[in-house]
Amino acid sequence: MKIAILGGGTAGVIAATHLSKTMPEADLLHIHDSRLPTIGVGEGTTPRFPAWLAQTTGLGFEDLQQHCLATLKRGTRFEGWGQGASGFANRFHPSDLIGYHFDAGRILDLMRPHIRARRIDARVHRLDSRDDGVTVHLDGGALEHCHYVIDARGFPANANAGRAEDGGDLIRLGWIPTGQAMLRWLPEACQGGLTRAVARPHGWIFMIPLQGRVSSGYLHHPDCSTPAEVAADFDAFLADEGVTTWDDRGLLPFPNFLRRAPFDGRVFRVGNAASFVEPLEATSIGASILQIRAAERWMTQGNCDTPPVCEQVEHYNAGMRSYIIRNSLFIAWHYACGAAWDTPFWRQAARGLERAADHPDAADHLAAMQAFIDAGHHLPGPMLSDYEDAESWQEEIFPLLKLYVPYGNFSELNFAQVGHGIGYYNKGVAA
Numbered sequence: 001m002k003i004a005i006l007g008g009g010t011a012g013v014i015a016a017t018h019l020s021k022t023m024p025e026a027d028l029l030h031i032h033d034s035r036l037p038t039i040g041v042g043e044g045t046t047p048r049f050p051a052w053l054a055q056t057t058g059l060g061f062e063d064l065q066q067h068c069l070a071t072l073k074r075g076t077r078f079e080g081w082g083q084g085a086s087g088f089a090n091r092f093h094p095s096d097l098i099g100y101h102f103d104a105g106r107i108l109d110l111m112r113p114h115i116r117a118r119r120i121d122a123r124v125h126r127l128d129s130r131d132d133g134v135t136v137h138l139d140g141g142a143l144e145h146c147h148y149v150i151d152a153r154g155f156p157a158n159a160n161a162g163r164a165e166d167g168g169d170l171i172r173l174g175w176i177p178t179g180q181a182m183l184r185w186l187p188e189a190c191q192g193g194l195t196r197a198v199a200r201p202h203g204w205i206f207m208i209p210l211q212g213r214v215s216s217g218y219l220h221h222p223d224c225s226t227p228a229e230v231a232a233d234f235d236a237f238l239a240d241e242g243v244t245t246w247d248d249r250g251l252l253p254f255p256n257f258l259r260r261a262p263f264d265g266r267v268f269r270v271g272n273a274a275s276f277v278e279p280l281e282a283t284s285i286g287a288s289i290l291q292i293r294a295a296e297r298w299m300t301q302g303n304c305d306t307p308p309v310c311e312q313v314e315h316y317n318a319g320m321r322s323y324i325i326r327n328s329l330f331i332a333w334h335y336a337c338g339a340a341w342d343t344p345f346w347r348q349a350a351r352g353l354e355r356a357a358d359h360p361d362a363a364d365h366l367a368a369m370q371a372f373i374d375a376g377h378h379l380p381g382p383m384l385s386d387y388e389d390a391e392s393w394q395e396e397i398f399p400l401l402k403l404y405v406p407y408g409n410f411s412e413l414n415f416a417q418v419g420h421g422i423g424y425y426n427k428g429v430a431a
């Protein structure tokens with residue numbers, strides 16, 4: 001079977017590494033254009049990444065520590081969100097699960113030697129899917145005929161952040177209130193094992209502690225705040241933190257979206273080419289892993305010479321949509337109680353779930369979220385994040401669970417930590 005993987009960013013490298021390991025008989029091409037940069041962000045993960053990395057490459061934390069400025073991540077600490085002044089953590093569960101923080105560029109260098117594929121440095125101009133395969137059109141008229149393509153070429157050209165409406169194959173996640181990040185690298189700070197997400201008047205600031213620096217970004221919406229307003233508040237926040245020097249990394253607009261049909265029967269979209277939800281819970285790298293695992297299952301279980309069955313393709317796409325939409329709704333719920341700031345950003349952020357309720361692709365998933373919100377209500381809140389010991393977690397927390405199934409990437413424990421943390425259950429805000 002011949003498979004082309006397009007893109008040399010995190011998603012493309014994950015896909016190429018994964019298929020090198022799991023489909024050793026396949027003829028793999030890895031095509032990306034070295035003149036086009038990768039996005040350069042994506043430095044915090046969920047526990048899905050360490051588990052996948054160890055399984056696929058044998059690489060562990062010590063390797064990442066040595067080569068990628070890595071630190072361990074046990075979850076996210078929220079400051080200034082909702083009604084609570086003291087902040088709260090949304091920790092990974094069970095308590096022995098960890099994610100990583102790492103440098104987005106260096107992780108690619110570490111994974112590349114595990115790719116067994118013919119490398120082609122060229123721009124892809126077009127993909128033509130047919131029932132029996134797909135043709136990849138490259139620079140200078142060169143063609144590659146493949147059974148399947150994994151398309152990880154980053155954000156679709158028509159997905160710019162300014163437009164809120166759905167269009168063509170794209171579903172806009174209009175309940176997510178951010179659309180741009182102002183990025184800065186800060187001097188090294190103490191590593192508390194958590195990403196920090198700090199609510200501010202124009203949005204929120206992430207702080208990802210690496211060895212030797214902190215990656216930081218101010219997430220906001222360009223319709224609510226100007227770059228000068230965001231920069232002034234970023235400066236003020238950093239001054240309060242005692243930070244006086246940094247590297248400006250520029251402004252990065254991003255769309256919150258998903259493709260209605262990330263798979264057409266021959267081309268699988270993965271990473272930012274398939275979907276993007278703001279990084280509040282750092283779900284994107286995990287989503288890329290989920291997407292390439294699903295693609296691998298499809299390719300290994302079917303017959304690559306027979307035409308794809310429409311109903312099966314739609315079933316595949318519905319599963320992908322559900323995962324991304326549910327993640328996006330859980331993230332939108334973080335904003336449901338607003339923050340200490342009564343600003344245009346927070347006023348529109350707090351109404352996100354109302355917008356989702358009116359959206360035909362989100363309404364059913366929003367209704368399904370209620371069971372998780374209810375389950376979270378009956379669980380303890382902040383003390384869940386204090387559990388360090390896996391054995392007592394197993395004995396004391398596990399029996400309290402009611403649902404035992406995930407909602408996207410999240411469980412009732414995540415709902416409990418966030419819901420109690422933002423004061424949702426005290427306030428009785430309608431979902």
Ligand SMILES: Cc1cc2nc3c(=O)[nH]c(=O)nc-3n(C[C@H](O)[C@H](O)[C@H](O)COP(=O)(O)OP(=O)(O)OC[C@H]3O[C@@H](n4cnc5c(N)ncnc54)[C@H](O)[C@@H]3O)c2cc1C
Binds near residue numbers: 037270
């Ligand atoms: C502000 C911000 C913070 C983020 N933080 C996190 C986080 O903490 N955790 C997380 O999981 N995710 C995070 N993300 C998401 C992150 O962007 C993705 O997880 C990850 O970088 C995936 O990128 P990608 O590989 O899909 O695309 P890209 O990095 O854009 O790579 C695209 C690749 O395709 C190639 N290419 C493009 N067009 C062509 C063409 N026509 N022909 C040939 N090659 C082509 C490029 O050369 C490049 O190699 C964040 C995103 C933003 C915006």
